[in-house]
Amino acid sequence: MKETLTGAQALIRALEHENVEVMFGLPGGCILPAYDPLIESKIRHILVRHEQGAGHMAEGYAHVTGRPGVAMVTSGPAATNLVTPLCDAYMDSIPMVGITGQVPTAAIGTDAFQECDTVGITRSITKHNELVMSAQDLPMVVRQAFHIATTGRPGPTLIDIPKDVLQNEMTWYWPSDDEVLDSLPGYRPNVKGHTKMIKEAARLILAARQPILYVGGGVLKARAAAALRELAELTQIPVVTTLMARGAFPDSHPLCLGMPGMHGTATAVTAMQKSDLLIALGSRFDDRVTGKVSAFAPDAKIIHVDIDPAEQGKVRRPDVPIVGDCRLVIEEMLKAIKEMLQSGEKQADVGPWRSRVSGWREQFPLAYDQSEPGAALKPQFCLEKLRDGAPEGTIVVSGVGQHQMWTSQYWNFEEPYTWVNSGGLGTMGFAVPAAIGAKVGRPDKTVWAVDGDGCFQMTAQELVTASLERIPVKIGILNNSYLGMVRQWQEMFYDERYSEVNLSGTLPDFVKWAESMGCVGIRVEDPQEAESAIDKANSINDRPVVVDFRVAEDEKVFPMVPAGKSNDDILLHHSQDSRREFLK
Amino acid sequence: MSGNNPYGQDSQHHVLSVLVQNRPGVLARVSALFARRGYNIFSLAVAPTEHADYSRITIVVDLASAPLEQMTKQLFKLIDVVRISELDPRHSVERELIMVTVKATAEQRGQIVELTNIFEGKILSVGVDAITVSLDGSPSNIDDFMVALNQYGIVESQRTGLVALPKLDRAATASAAKSPKGKAS
Known part of the structure; x- marks a missing residue:
């Protein structure tokens, strides 16, 4: 039975076959045909106010559900507005499928209205992209896009569809798994680690005296948190979780040392520096973690488990490279270690x-100075109150900057997939739309976005989307009326010469702005008010809430490893300076 | 081997033979990757293979710009890349084609024809005061040819860039011709 559909109908049906339950988008000229069959579709469409918002919502959704987020927008400026989220998803390995309209095939290359070379522009920021030239190809291209986005190292894919391709007729089909694989002869991700290498890793793990599990986002992508915990507990090896891996190992666990890197805990940073074996699991030796590479963990051997072969040796040459899915590899590692222990080998x-590590942890907890009576709130204080007031399992989303680092530091992450942020690209404005996407993916959970006042002003308009679509996210703005992280660098490294970082303490009025977008707006200026404001926010579940915490403008994030410096040169909170020798 | 030969044994070059799906934009993907990652290319040649679905891109890469391992691994990540063979110059056959237009007076013409014959090149076109010749051969052979022609004055020249295939094992039969399936990425 041959069924004739338009390309647009085939596209929407293909998305339904991929079990897409929700997509984020905004229609326009060239994508118009695809919006017509959407009316009859069971797929929920969330109409955003700016295409960047659609992209970050798709990312937030993907972060918390593990399923690919879908964003659909038109050609030209809409496609370029999707560039930032695509790049963000590429850097953080987020499965996402972008769908863009394109001018009709006959107009391609003529500088037609709203034409741009979307495939060319997004080539280096997608795992794969495709310009579809025939309606008949659509089901296959959609299947390929979802397959590529969700397998191997996940990432964004993009399908660019000319308007006439959406309008033309095709004969419906749905390709089988084998047909998809056959159409991609160059794509066979290796998920199973090399047995010999895994045995070698097990041997190194049992022999190490100062090992550290250096856990990255790949552990979350591979759904490997349970396996990781078993490995840590079996071997009693301390764990650091990178910015992308917060939640992969419970912060309350005695083996957890928190986040490493530029603003990591002194314990996590130092333990890596002094270790004799780094077991890197789904982590990529990012410059924010290693500091000066030549001085990073100088005495450590490296076991590097990553599904992307190109990560092996990109920054630091591993002694034992293992290409594979973190969960499968850790499970095999556990088997190998247990076998060795049973056959009489000793760890x-x-x-x-x-x-030694516990000593560091006692000596160098996170620290900040409480505010003087009558002085402005401390951002860390707000975070402690937010954390303590949040229902169990709350998902936390952040933008980029000081507030992001404080959130990562001060929140207690106990479960996987409760932390959503822009790690690699560092996209200001990520929080509001990503939180909306996260709440759509996990409506059963409380979603708090902790944002900065600079970030909030970049994408706040999506709170209109949230209000209208009844997506009750909660936004806490740590409002210091500065581009805080830039201000911190100017204070510390540019002789306090502040250049273009003051966002004005008076405008905008965040409470009025929130109210105008259908949200509840609450301002907190006094430490006494914080708890009741947070309780009030937590009690509202029928609309978004924005809490404007007016915080101290000169607060800095510590610890800090200045860019390009060795991790040994970590700057501590001033109250801990006198104990510095203890880190040696 | 001449001093300025970019492909010489002493230089930091290596040949990658990249089998790709024969689809629009593949060359752009490959060249964009090299540009984005800061890898330098000495030469690049691309054409369809015996199999209509595949093209082969032969890239002479500059190892001074990045380690070969990173280049091949990053290339492998392109979905359209099916197979990459690293061709060590010692274990591969390499060919390049050059076309050169050389200034040639009536008296010099004979010398240039003789020179071209010695190198086993071809005369393609003869003009009043110039002559166009071609030569296919190993890169060093072509370098030597260029040095020999230089004294007459080169008007313009075009090299194709290197193409290469693995040297066949004398015992085995046509192992290079096996079907292009599968790779780890």
């Missing part, structure tokens, strides 16, 4: 190392 004593 080296990590007791002294663990006591």
Whole structure:
């Protein structure tokens, strides 16, 4: 039975076959035909106010559900507005499918109205992209896009569809798994680690005296949190979770040392520096983690597990490279270690190392100065109150900057997929739309976005979307009326010469702005008010809430490893300076 | 081997033979990757293979710009890239074609024809005061040819860039011709 459909109908049906339940988008000229069959579709469409918002919502959705987020927009400026989210998803390995309209095939290359070379522009920021030249190709291209986005190292894919391709007729079909694989002879991700390498890794793990599990976002992508915990507990090896991996290992666990890197805990940073074996799981030796690469963990051997072969040796040459899916590899590693232990091999004593690490943890907890009576709120204080007031399992989303680092530092992440942020690209304005996407993906959970006042002003308009679509997210703005992280760098590294970082303490009025977008707006200026404001926000579940915390403008994030410096040169909170020798 | 030969044994070059799906935009993907990652290309040649679905891109890469391992791994990440063979110059056959127009007076013409014959090149076109010749051969052979022609004055020249295939194992039969399936990426 041959069924004739238009390209647009085939596109929407293909998305339904891929079990897409929701998509984020905004229609326009060239994508118009696809919006018509959407009326009859069971797919929920969330109409955004700016295409960048659609992209970040798709990312937030993907972060918390593990399923690919879908954003659909028109050609030209809409496609370029999607560029930032695509790049963000590429850097953080987020499965996402972007669909863009394109001018009709006959007009391509003529500088037609709203034409741009979308495939050319997004080539280096997508895992794969495709300009569809025939309606008949659509089901296959959609299947390929979802397959590529969600397998191997996940990432964004983009389908660019000329208007006439959406209008032309095609004969419906749905390609089988084998047909999809056959159409992609160059794509066979290796998920199973090399047995010999895994055995070698097990041997190194048992022999190490000062090992550290250096856990990255790949562990979350591979749904490997349970396997990781078993590995850590079996071997009693301390764990650091990178910015992309917060939640992959419970912060309350005695083996957890928190986040490493530029603003990581002194314990996590130092433990990596002093370790004799780094077991890197789905982490990529990012410059924000390693500091000066030549001085990074100088005495450590490296086991590097990553599904992307190109990450092996990109920054630091591993002693044992293992290409594979983190969950499968960790499970095999566990088997190998258990076998070795059963056959009488002994693990080296990590007791002294663990006591040394515990010593650091006692000496160098996160620290800040409480505000003087009558003075402005401290952002860290707000975070402690937010954290303590949040219902269990709350999903936390952040933008980029000081507030992001404080959130990562001060929140207690106990479960995987409760932390959503822009790690690699560092996209200001990520929080509001990503939180909306996260809440759409997990309506059962409380979603708090912790944002900065600079970030908030970049994408706040999506709160209109949230109000109209009844997506009750909560936004806490740590409002210091500065581009805070830039201000911190200017204070510390540019002799306090502040250049273009003051956002004005008076405008905008965030409470009025929130109210105008259908949200509840609350302002907090006094530490006494914080708790009740947060309780009020937590009690509202029928609309978004924005809490404007007016915080101290000169607060800085510590610890800090200045850019390009060695991790040994970590700057501590001033109250801990006198104990510095202890880190040696 | 001449001093300025970019492909010489002493230089930091390596040949990658990249089998790709024969689809629009593949060359752009490959060249954009090299530009984006800061890898330098000495030469690049691309054409369809014996199999209509595939093209082969032969790239002479500059190892001074990045380690070969990173280049091949990053290339592998392109979905359209099916297979990459690293061709060590010692274990591969390499060919390049050059076309050169050389100034040639009536008296010099004979010398240039003789020179071209010695190198086993071809005369393509003869003009009043110039002559166009071609030569296919190993890159060093072509370098030597260019040095020999230089004294007459080169008007313009075009090299194709290197193409290469693995040297066949004398014992085995046509192992290079096996079907292009599968790779780890």
